[in-house]
Amino acid sequence: xxCEKFHDLRQRWIASLNSYIxxxxxxxxxxxxxxxSLLLPHLVAPRKKTPxxxxxxxxxxxxxxxxxxxxxxxxxxIAILFLLFDxxxxxxxxxxxxxxxxxxxxxxxxILIALLSLSGTLFLAYVYAWKKGVFQWRRK
Amino acid sequence: xxxxxxxxxxxxxMGIVLAVVPIAGLYMTFVERKLAALIQNRVGxxxxxxxxxxxxxxxxxxxxxxxQVVPNHVFKSIYFLAPTIGLICAMLSIxxxxxxxxxxxxxxxxxxxxxxxxxxxxxxxxxxxxxxxxGIILGGWASNNKYSLYGAIRSCAQFISYEIPLGxxxxxxxxxxxxxNIESIVASQGPxxxxxxxxWQPLAALMFFxxxxxxxxxxxxxxxxxxxxxxxxxxxxxxxxxxxxxxxAEYTHVVTVSFLTVLLFFGGWHFxxxxxxxxxxxxxxxxxxxxxxxxxxxxxxxxxxxxxxxPRFRFDQLMGVAWKGLIPLGMLNLVGLAVVLTLDLSKWWLxxxxxxxxxxxxxxxxxxxxxxxxxxxxxxxxxDLRSAPYEGAS
Numbered sequence: 001x002x003c004e005k006f007h008d009l010r011q012r013w014i015a016s017l018n019s020y021i022x023x024x025x026x027x028x029x030x031x032x033x034x035x036x037s038l039l040l041p042h043l044v045a046p047r048k049k050t051p052x053x054x055x056x057x058x059x060x061x062x063x064x065x066x067x068x069x070x071x072x073x074x075x076x077x078i079a080i081l082f083l084l085f086d087x088x089x090x091x092x093x094x095x096x097x098x099x100x101x102x103x104x105x106x107x108x109x110x111i112l113i114a115l116l117s118l119s120g121t122l123f124l125a126y127v128y129a130w131k132k133g134v135f136q137w138r139r140k
Numbered sequence: 141x142x143x144x145x146x147x148x149x150x151x152x153x154m155g156i157v158l159a160v161v162p163i164a165g166l167y168m169t170f171v172e173r174k175l176a177a178l179i180q181n182r183v184g185x186x187x188x189x190x191x192x193x194x195x196x197x198x199x200x201x202x203x204x205x206x207x208q209v210v211p212n213h214v215f216k217s218i219y220f221l222a223p224t225i226g227l228i229c230a231m232l233s234i235x236x237x238x239x240x241x242x243x244x245x246x247x248x249x250x251x252x253x254x255x256x257x258x259x260x261x262x263x264x265x266x267x268x269x270x271x272x273x274x275g276i277i278l279g280g281w282a283s284n285n286k287y288s289l290y291g292a293i294r295s296c297a298q299f300i301s302y303e304i305p306l307g308x309x310x311x312x313x314x315x316x317x318x319x320x321n322i323e324s325i326v327a328s329q330g331p332x333x334x335x336x337x338x339x340w341q342p343l344a345a346l347m348f349f350x351x352x353x354x355x356x357x358x359x360x361x362x363x364x365x366x367x368x369x370x371x372x373x374x375x376x377x378x379x380x381x382x383x384x385x386x387x388x389a390e391y392t393h394v395v396t397v398s399f400l401t402v403l404l405f406f407g408g409w410h411f412x413x414x415x416x417x418x419x420x421x422x423x424x425x426x427x428x429x430x431x432x433x434x435x436x437x438x439x440x441x442x443x444x445x446x447x448x449x450x451p452r453f454r455f456d457q458l459m460g461v462a463w464k465g466l467i468p469l470g471m472l473n474l475v476g477l478a479v480v481l482t483l484d485l486s487k488w489w490l491x492x493x494x495x496x497x498x499x500x501x502x503x504x505x506x507x508x509x510x511x512x513x514x515x516x517x518x519x520x521x522x523x524d525l526r527s528a529p530y531e532g533a534s
Contacts, residue, residue, distance in 0.1 A: 022150050022255040023235050029154055030231040034224045034385065041208050041381045054212040056285040057376050067286045078459075082300045085467070089307040092474070093263065096314040099481055108482045115478040123471055135463045137456035 077134045081126075088122050149250045157234055157254060165391035166196040172444050179448045206380040214377060218282035223378065223385035226275025230392035233269040236261040237399050241409040241428035242323045252429075253323065261322045262310060266303075269355065269396065272389060273299040276357075279386070280374035291373025294455060298354060298361065301462035306351040308470030309344040312477050312490070313337050313404045322400075326408035336407040340487045343473050343494035345405040347466055352400065354462070356393040359447040361458065398439040406435055472497055 056063045095115065103111060129135070170185065170192070177184025185192035210216065240252025258264060273296060280292020314320055316337060317328040329335045338345040354361040362373075370376070375386050402408060409432040453461065476493040479485070 016259060019255065019257045019259075023232070023258075025150060026154055026235050026254050027228070027232055029158060030228050031224075033158055033231070034227050037204075037381055037385065038220065038224065041204050041206065045205055045207050045380070047207055053209055056211065056213055056283075057371065058286070059371065067284045067289050069286075078297060078463075079300065081463075082304065085304045086307070089304070092311055093307075093314065093320070096311045097318060097320060099315045100318045103482050103484065108484065112478060112482040115482070116475065119471055119474055119478075126467070126471075130464075135460065137459055 077129070081129055081134065084122065084125060088118065091118060150254065152250060153252065153254045156252075157231070157239070161231065161234070161392055161395060162388060163196075164395060165388050166200050168391050168394070168440065168444075169199065169387075170196045172447070175441075175444050176448050179445075203381055203384045208381070209379050211377055213284045215282040215284065218278050219377075220382070222275050222279030222282055223382045223389070224275075225278065226272050226389040227385045227392070229268055229272035229275060230389040230396070233265050233272075233396055234392065236264055236322060237396060238323055238326065238403065238408070239399065240432060241425060242326075256323065258321060260320050262314065262320045262325075265322075265396075265400075266307065266310075269393065270299070270303060272393070275386070275389065276374045279378065283374070283377035285377050287370045287372065287376045288374050291370045291376070294370075295357065295374060298357070298458060298462075301459055302351045302354040302361075302466070305347050305462060305466035305470045306355065308467070308474060309347040309351065310404070311474060312341045312344045315477065315481055316487070322403055326403050326410070329407045330410040331412075332410075333407075333412040335410070336405065338405040340491045341405075341473070341477075341494060342491065343469065343497060345401075346498075347470060347473070348405065349397075349401055350461075351466060352397040353443065353446070354458075356397055357390060358394065358443065360450040360452050362452065394440065394443055395436075398436045398443065401439050402432065402435040408432060408435075469497065469501070 056067065058064070092115075095111075173195075174184045174192070176182075185195040188194040188198045210219070235254040236258050238251075238253040242251045242253050242256065276295045276299075277292045280288040280290075280295070283289070313325060317325040319325065329337055372378075375383055378386060409428040411431045473494065476490050476497075480487060480490045480493075
């Protein structure tokens, strides 16, 4: 890559990063907003501690045990499936953005086949997961 | 490089968002209570100010004067951090959403968006609003309360499940405009009525609205905080301003979702009859603004009305809607979209395709409901009901 081309790319990169400066400034403003609204009641509001106020709320009963308990959750499979579909989406977004410029009479069938085989493969995985009972949340 | 000319439109836009969003949040609670009263044949708030209009102000003052209860058993740093994260993520996601007409000629350098010209607008929005799940999960865990923990875990499952149909439904919008920038997506839907995205991909619009509503954790998708099962869900141990920060985040999400629905599918500030000749004047600019805000108000009204007319899902139904309903529909929609876009067919084929799918799913649904309602014996239903409370956790 020639030096000028590199310089040009670098300039464009900096220009595209510049459009994020407002978000940086705005994020400081939002942080300040949240911090001020959290701190303000500490200054003006009354405080009175009682033993009942300090208890975990369990519908007015004395709490039974601690909330730090191992919990059987079926999320492991859901999380993996989520990753599967999210990766699919990561592939599909660039296609959606570039679609107009990459589709020509020569390439269109190739792109269509690629898209259909990508989503077809995932669909097979989806059907397999369904048959395996991943989406079964009710006890039989 | 950063001059005053660059900074003042930013400060004006930031000022508008930071002032209007909290006030709008407070007033949405008021409008919501009034509408709920209307639906349930009650009067609703009418004591503070004329017709109860100052109720929101009174609520705002009350919030700041309430005691900051910090129970002994919570994990303090994360307990305070969680609502802050929730609010920051909700507010940051607005940065790329135009809240007024932006393409209609820059008015003296001002643009009704905080960060104009972000190439990856929609992707940024999905990423940042997805992060707000952290606020809920951390809040639920740090509260060290069983209700909070279950609420937080449900919320996590809900968030990641509905993230996928949300992403799938946006593909068509992005492909039609060829960009992720929301301003350009709106620009591509002008000027006529028939240019709106909703007409040629009604299925995607419906999916987007459903999934986005689920991401806001509101009824009928408010399983993370459903009162009858979990007291308050993830915010059981939160009160005063910290509770309000959570709710401000929720209402901010509602505002964002309403804006997005209008901007992505209903043509944003475009309306038939409003042509470019109108735009050169300030009056035309104001009309455009009114059109956008009127559409957004309609969507917000719809969301509020949905809350008071639909019953809450059961947790397995909620997950079923995402995994057995919306995701297969999204994949079908994607196949249609791919065929239409790559083979360069008329985009109206997609509308026909969507309608056929909706019709088939509707027929299949009615048929299956009929079958189960006749074959299920009473004892079967009774066992179903008994096992219901455990499903979220198992």
